[in-house]
Amino acid sequence: DGGITQSPKYLFRKEGQNVTLSCEQNLNHDAMYWYRQDPGQGLRLIYYSQIVNDFQKGDIAEGYSVSREKKESFPLTVTSAQKNPTAFYLCASRGLTSGGETQYFGPGTRLLVL
Amino acid sequence: QKEVEQNSGPLSVPEGAIASLNCTYSDRVSQSFFWYRQYSGKSPELIMSIYSNGDKEDGRFTAQLNKASQYVSLLIRDSQPSDSATYLCAVDSSYKLIFGSGTRLLVRP
Numbered sequence: 001d002g003g004i005t006q007s008p009k010y011l012f013r014k015e016g017q018n019v020t021l022s023c024e025q026n027l028n029h030d031a032m033y034w035y036r037q038d039p040g041q042g043l044r045l046i047y048y049s050q051i052v053n054d055f056q057k058g059d060i061a062e063g064y065s066v067s068r069e070k071k072e073s074f075p076l077t078v079t080s081a082q083k084n085p086t087a088f089y090l091c092a093s094r095g096l097t098s099g100g101e102t103q104y105f106g107p108g109t110r111l112l113v114l
Numbered sequence: 115q116k117e118v119e120q121n122s123g124p125l126s127v128p129e130g131a132i133a134s135l136n137c138t139y140s141d142r143v144s145q146s147f148f149w150y151r152q153y154s155g156k157s158p159e160l161i162m163s164i165y166s167n168g169d170k171e172d173g174r175f176t177a178q179l180n181k182a183s184q185y186v187s188l189l190i191r192d193s194q195p196s197d198s199a200t201y202l203c204a205v206d207s208s209y210k211l212i213f214g215s216g217t218r219l220l221v222r223p
Contacts, residue, residue, distance in 0.1 A: 031209065042202065042215035043158075050209060058210070090157055094209075100165045101146055103204075103211055105157040 003027070004106035006091050011111045013078065013085060021076045021109045023091030031094040032074040033103070036060060036087045043090065049074055078111065086113050116141040116207050120214035128222050133190040135217050137203030140184070146206035147179055147186045151199045152216065158202055162188060193221045 004025045013019045025032065031050045035043040045058030049068040063082025068074055078085045088110050094103040117140045127133045135149075146165050150158035162177040164170045164186065170177045176189040186205075190197055200216040 033210070035213075043213040045210060048210060099163055101206070102160065102163055103148070104160060105150075108157045 004091060004093055004104060006089075006106040006109050008109060009107070011109055012114050013111060014114050016080045018077055018079050019111070021078070021089055021091075021111070023074045023076065023106060024072055025074075025093040025106075026072060027093055027095055027104070028071070029093035029095035030071070032068070033092040033094070034058075034064075034066065034074070034076045035090040035092065037090060038087050046076065046089075085111055087111060116205075116212055118203055118205050118212050118214040120201075120203050120217045122215060123218040124220045125217055126220045126222060127193050129193060129195060131193050131221075133193045133197065133219055133221070135188040135190075135201050135203075135219065136185060137187065137205075137214055138185045139203075139205040139212070141205060141207045141212070142181075142184065144205045144207055147177070148204040148206075148211065149175075149177060149186075149188045150202040150204060151197075152202055153199045190219075193219075195221045195223050197221050 007022045033048040034046040037043050044060050046064050047066040049055035065077045090108045091106040092103050119138045149162040151161050152158045164177040164179045174191045178187045198221045200218045202216045203214040204211040
């Protein structure tokens with residue numbers, strides 16, 4: 001069953017704590033992305049990776065970090081430097097289909113601050 | 115800053131009508147365009163992609179692209195209450211998708 005998985009579905013962060021969101025894909029896609037969505041807002045790009053061991057900052061990278069050690073995995077760490085982390089976090093991967101390059105999303109992780 | 119603009123809505127249509135959703139973009143070199151549907155509390159689901167000028171049909175959905183005017187639209191024929199959702203337009207820009215803020219569609223029974 002091919003697709004993108006994210007865990008956990010809900011995550012609670014305490015003040016000053018770093019938390020890591022998991023994203024795994026078995027679509028054999030090279031490119032992976034992390035977005036943040038706030039209530040009633042569009043998607044904002046945090047980080048993206050087009051190939052293993054390489055990644056670039058998106059529009060709102062401050063307070064976040066990523067790694068890409070394996071093609072299948074692109075974890076996102078929300079650090080204590082991110083002062084307003086409450087949001088819906090979406091991971092996506094992008095690959096070539098019969099129609100062209102296409103991007104698919106995982107189910108998302110909702111992060112809440114205690 | 116490259117942008118994608120959508121009317122936030124809500125766009126309200128009666129069941130069975132055609133819903134027309136529009137999107138404009140600023141990056142003239144964009145080659146790939148996407149429509150995603152997002153139900154409340156869920157992740158975006160890809161419903162249409164279009165790569166060349168003209169119309170592309172898939173079931174009740176038709177995507178229309180006009181690169182010269184820099185707009186892309188989505189028509190939903192025979193709208194159903196289950197189509198009520200937020201529709202996100204996305205435009206490819208240097209291997210990243212730039213998203214509009216979405217149009218909320220309400221289909222009245």
